[in-house]
Every structure is written in structure tokens, then in C-alpha cells.
Amino acid sequence: xxxxxxxxxxxxxxxxxxxxxxxxxxxxxxxxxxxxxxxxxxxxxxxxxxxxxxxxxxxxxxxxxxxxxxxxxxxxxxxxxxxxxxxxxxxxxxxxxxxxxxxxxxxxxxxxxxxx
Amino acid sequence: xxxxxxxxxxxxxxxxxxxxxxxxxxxxxxxxxxxxxxxxxxxxxxxxxxxxxxxxxxxxxxxxxxxxxxxxxxxxxxxxxxxxxxxxxxxxxxxxxxxxxxxxxxxxxxxx
Numbered sequence: 001x002x003x004x005x006x007x008x009x010x011x012x013x014x015x016x017x018x019x020x021x022x023x024x025x026x027x028x029x030x031x032x033x034x035x036x037x038x039x040x041x042x043x044x045x046x047x048x049x050x051x052x053x054x055x056x057x058x059x060x061x062x063x064x065x066x067x068x069x070x071x072x073x074x075x076x077x078x079x080x081x082x083x084x085x086x087x088x089x090x091x092x093x094x095x096x097x098x099x100x101x102x103x104x105x106x107x108x109x110x111x112x113x114x115x116x
Numbered sequence: 117x118x119x120x121x122x123x124x125x126x127x128x129x130x131x132x133x134x135x136x137x138x139x140x141x142x143x144x145x146x147x148x149x150x151x152x153x154x155x156x157x158x159x160x161x162x163x164x165x166x167x168x169x170x171x172x173x174x175x176x177x178x179x180x181x182x183x184x185x186x187x188x189x190x191x192x193x194x195x196x197x198x199x200x201x202x203x204x205x206x207x208x209x210x211x212x213x214x215x216x217x218x219x220x221x222x223x224x225x226x227x228x
Contacts, residue, residue: 035218042218048215059217102147104162
């Protein structure tokens with residue numbers, strides 16, 4: 001089954017304790033991306049990657065790191081989480097279109113993170 | 117910078133009604149426009165993808181159109197059903213990049 005898998009789905013942590021949210025896709029997609037969703041602000045892009053070892057900042061990259069060492073995995077790293085990073089996080093993937101832009105986006109189920 | 121706006125923020129209709137959801141964007145150099153559905157506590161599910169060279173896409177009771185000159189996309193839902201109740205989001209790419217910008221969504225309630 002084609003899917004994007006995120007872990008953990010739920011996490012409560014404390015300020016400053018490094019954490020990683022994993023994302024894996026089994027569709028051989030070039031493009032992967034992370035979003036956060038907050039009430040009143042909608043979905044905002046954190047980072048995206050167009051292929052292995054190629055990553056770019058989205059609109060809200062501050063406080064986050066990513067890596068793309070393998071095509072299927074795109075972990076989101078919070079080196080020193082703060083309460084304002086409490087949010088619902090989504091990973092997504094898609095093929096890249098020859099003429100530019102992404103194809104149909106497939107989303108994970110989301111990871112709800114609370115930073116105390 | 118691409119900005120995407122969805123109006124209204126919420127919509128309540130009786131079952132069986134045909135309805136239109138609106139999405140407007142500021143940058144006409146858009147690669148593609150996607151419509152998604154999000155159920156409470158769930159991820160997003162892609163409904164329709166309109167590529168930059170296309171004007172519309174259809175899937176079942178759903179039809180999405182894209183007018184780049186006016187900066188608008190619409191999602192038409194025919195014969196709405198209670199199971200269509202969800203939040204519908206549109207997303208467009210910023211010209212020249214694969215950055216995706218989402219609207220804040222329209223929360224649709226279809227009443228039996």
C-alpha cells in the first residue's frame with residue numbers, strides 16, 4: 001500500500017530536549033516536505049526536498065533541521081524545542097513534474113507535538 | 117510571494133445541494149493547484165490536481181477549475197452528501213519554485 005508514515009504520532013516533551021520526527025514514504029517520490037498546522041494560521045511549509053541531499057527552506061524553517069540521506073526518508077529534527085513549536089506536523093511526498101512543480105501530494109497522518 | 121485565500125471560512129448546506137468553494141491566489145505564475153480534503157484529526161487527502169497547462173479536472177461529483185488570469189480556482193461539489201463534511205484546502209506553488217502555499221481552508225458541513 002502506498003503510504004507516508006510518520007512517527008511518533010503523539011509526543012509530549014520538555015523545552016530543550018532534542019527530538020526527531022521520522023517520515024518515510026514507499027512510493028519512490030523525489031519530493032518530500034514538512035508542514036506545521038496551527039489554528040488560525042493554516043498549513044505552513046517548514047522545509048522541502050527535491051531529491052537526496054537537496055533541501056530548501058519553506059516559510060517557517062527557524063528552529064528546525066532536516067536531512068535527506070536516503071530517498072525514502074526525510075526526518076524533521078528539533079535541536080532545542082520551545083513551546084512555540086507545539087503544533088501538528090505533517091510530512092508529505094510526491095513525484096516531481098517534468099515541467100516544474102509537484103504532482104499529487106500524499107500526506108502522512110500527522111504528528112502532534114507538545115513542548116512544555 | 118504567493119498568497120492563497122479561501123472564502124468562506126465555513127459553509128453549511130442541506131444535503132443534495134450543489135456548492136462551490138473558492139480559492140484565490142496572488143501569483144499567476146503558478147505551476148499547479150491542488151485541492152485537498154482534511155477530516156478532523158487526520159492528514160490531508162488529495163482530491164484534484166490541476167496542472168499549469170490545464171483548466172479543469174473532474175473526479176466523480178467533484179470538478180475543479182483554474183483560471184490563472186484571474187487568480188482563481190473553484191471546487192464544485194455536486195449533490196452534496198453528509199459524508200462530504202470536512203475541511204477543504206487548496207494549495208498552489210510559488211512561481212519558480214516547488215514551495216507550496218496553502219489556503220486556510222473552508223470547513224464544509226452538509227446537513228442530512
